[in-house]
Amino acid sequence: MWRGVTRWKPFLSGASMIRIGWHHPAKLLIYPIRNNVDGEGRQLVNWVCDIETPQYQARDWNRRGRLEDFLPAMADWHFDWLDVPKFISSSDAILEYPMVDQDPLPRWSFGRLTLLGDAAHPMYPRGANGAAQAILDCRALTDALSANADAVAALKAYEAKRLPATAEVVLANRKAPPDAILHEVYRRTGDKPFKNIDDVISREELVALSESYKRVAGYDKERLKTRV
Ligand SMILES: Cc1cc2nc3c(=O)[nH]c(=O)nc-3n(C[C@H](O)[C@H](O)[C@H](O)COP(=O)(O)OP(=O)(O)OC[C@H]3O[C@@H](n4cnc5c(N)ncnc54)[C@H](O)[C@@H]3O)c2cc1C
Structure with a gap:
């Protein structure tokens, strides 16, 4: 890159x-x-x-x-x-800079110490999502610390919530990121110019591709509507 x-x-x-x-x-x-x-x-x-x-x-x-x-x-x-x-x-x-990420880690929390953001889950910059996930980590960490008097238990609860969720985003950025749409159009057109995107890929397919990433990343409309 x-x-x-x-x-x-x-x-x-x-x-x-x-x-x-x-x-x-x-x-x-x-x-x-x-x-x-x-x-x-x-x-x-x-x-x-x-x-x-x-x-x-x-x-x-x-x-x-x-x-x-x-x-x-x-x-x-x-x-x-x-x-x-x-x-x-x-x-x-x-x-x-090379396009690199890290495999999801088996754990983040060690006693009263834990990881957050890129230190916990560096990801390919294909979903414009690294900072957004770090902010979601902060929210989960704050919730866990507010709910638990025991800091060690709070960090474990935070990890249990965010490690699997962010691992899914890291893996989706490898296999099915939002720019998979570009790849699909490239594949179907053989990189030849076209006049109208609707001739290449249907609206439904475009929505399905982008919605599946939004669901993994946690910003699909339905999930956001149910948040408190
Ligand atoms: C070009 C680019 C474009 C991006 N675009 C997007 C985007 O559109 N949307 C999105 O959500 N994300 C985007 N990202 C990813 C996003 O920037 C990162 O995921 C995010 O900054 C991670 O935040 P962080 O706090 O975990 O780590 P960082 O932002 O890396 O913060 C870590 C901080 O720790 C400091 N530090 C390091 N070592 C020490 C030390 N020993 N002592 C004290 N301080 C130390 C560093 O100086 C740094 O300030 C982009 C990244 C890049 C590079």
Whole structure:
């Protein structure tokens, strides 16, 4: 994965999130994260490009990425609303990081010590869900500590609630993440252009794909409605 932020004039709605392509040759995700960063109306626009490659280097948050390693895959991506090569080349800085996660752990709590968030369940960044799950951990931990006078029992109760739930998200991010929709469209079209998404995949299938992930991640509408 190659990541960066580019200062760029707003495009499409000015708040659009763009997902382009699959990993062959590249998958690109783009969305603005801050408005008017220069007094001239430019936004800070976040982007991440994924390419499936045998090239692997151990994880390091600070490794600089090189344009020549990934930009050729998108060399002809020129849209009316965005010139991708120009946009990516104008990035402030580029970082490279492998797509990695960790197998679910057998336990988190050891006496009066426990884990939470990425320390407990680092996951593939495919569901935009790591921080959201850390917040759900916090809520469960607070509930458990409020309900139990014994801290050790509280941490065990917190773990019993959140370890299996987050393990499911980690595994879903490997097998059936939200971007499985892109893969399905890529598979059905053979990566050829199409005019109307309804000709490729039905609304029902799209909803089913996204709802199944929402159920695992805990933000499907029905579950949220029943929360107190
Ligand atoms: C580019 C990117 C995009 C993302 N997008 C999304 C998204 O759209 N939605 C989403 O939900 N999640 C997203 N995530 C994931 C999310 O950022 C993480 O899951 C989340 O930050 C985890 O929170 P955390 O508190 O567990 O860990 P962290 O945020 O990593 O916090 C750990 C903190 O501990 C500090 N620390 C480390 N060692 C020590 C030490 N020895 N002493 C003191 N402090 C220490 C670190 O400096 C850090 O501040 C994204 C992540 C990245 C990198």
